[in-house]
Amino acid sequence: MLRSTSLSLLGLSLAALSSTAVADTVWLTNGDRLTGTIRFFDGSKLLLETDYGGSIPLSWSKVATLESDHELLVKLGPVNGERAKALLAAEPGKVTLANGDVPTTVELTQIEQIMKPKPLVEDFTWKGNIDVGLDYKRGERDSDDYDVDVKTQARHGLWRHNAQADYNRELKDDVVSTDNWSAEYALDRFLTEQWFWQGRFEYKRDRIEEVERQRTLGTGPGYQFWDNELGAFSIATLANRSDYRYSNGEQDRFYAMSVKWDYNRYLIGKTVELFSVGELGKPLEGVADYTLDAEVGLRYKVTDWASLNMKAEKDVVSGAEGDLDETRYTLGFGVGW
Known part of the structure; x- marks a missing residue:
């Protein structure tokens, strides 16, 4: 009975850790931190999908840094883009792109688009x-x-x-x-x-x-x-x-x-x-x-x-x-x- 209870608690703990790990996080310049799923960024707004407030548009100028465990296409221009396996939080005003090689840290002001890459044509x-x-x-x-x-x-x-x-x-x-x-x-x-x-x-x-x-x-x-x-x-x-x-x-x-x-x-x-x-x-x-x-x-x-x-x-x-x-x-x- 004790072993069964322990296994159940272990399973719940792993599930909680897993759900936390896959959540994207956005830090704002005022110190607030929001979690959810990054859907898209194009122009001046970052769209964060949450289970507590629905789709929340965030002003890009108010974002300090962000992180995501999802694979995302980050475009630094109208054509050129980098397929990042993850986004890692960096110092305010920057984000680190983890692409499997040497991580690259870029200024948030350099980013023009963030989107989920498509199977064939990434920025389609x-x-x-x-x-x-x-x-x-x-x-x-x-x-x-x-x-x-x-x-x-x-x-x-x-x-x-x-x-x-x-x-x-x-x-x-x-x-x-x-x-x-x-x-x-x-x-x-x-x-x-x-x-x-x-x-x-x-x-x-x-x-x-x-x-x-x-x-x-x-x-x-x-x-x-x-x-x-x-x-x-x-x-x-x-x-x-x-x-x-x-x-x-x-x-x-x-x-x-x-x-x-x-x-x-x-x-x-x-x-x-x-x-x-x-x-x-x-x-x-x-x-x-x-x-x-x-x-x-x-x-x-x-x-x-x-x-x-x-x-x-x-x-x-x-x-x-x-x-x-x-x-x-x-x-x-x-x-x-």
Whole structure:
């Protein structure tokens, strides 16, 4: 009986020591110490996942040093990175990278990213979401419609791939009143940590409205204000060539300038996400006064991958032969990664 009790106590002690050993630790400049799991660092915030406070974003300037028993990729620039088997605490303002050879101590100010390395491409990141919803629309006629939106983004080194697509079908008294879809692909090449050059292609197809087809090719510079685990914000100014085809068979081709934005921000420990994407364009010829395609919304995470969302979308083509002005309000659910 005594031996069984001793073995049980030994097992509990080893489990406690094991759980302590695998916990990451962050020391702050004010003397506080936090334990958890280091998820990501990019820019100014270090994201620490804890079992007592959820995801906690820590200002990098307030971090004195840190340690981790997990293998992490530590990038000291936009391309070059070191795969560290562990992080060891050092004097304030520094951290030691243990990579199996000679440990390297670096200044915290030198580190640009910390992430979990991927199996094949170490600094590859991929994120996205799929939203399905029921649109609630109020205009000349009240109606409901089905809406599916897909958005994804992949980043490796100096290259970033952006893709999105959506489909919208609306019925009124069993009569199809809206039936359209669109797809877009954009490729970003980063010139510096924040400046990038973008090239994109977009196609829209509408079986109901007068503007039946839209094709747009564009290119231009962009600026990334931030992109980390707490959100991202970028804008791009593009020179575009657009081709419009109307339901009566007529066509328009014109050049335009546009400003695109892509914004999202996580709030309340990454439980709530505020997001907005869109594009405002001005034709260089008199084909249309301006065009606007924008959306803004909130996404509430129910689990790590499932969410509820609500958003408002605005589509405007003003001054063209086939004027368009639609507003849609959506409530739905989605999955994210």
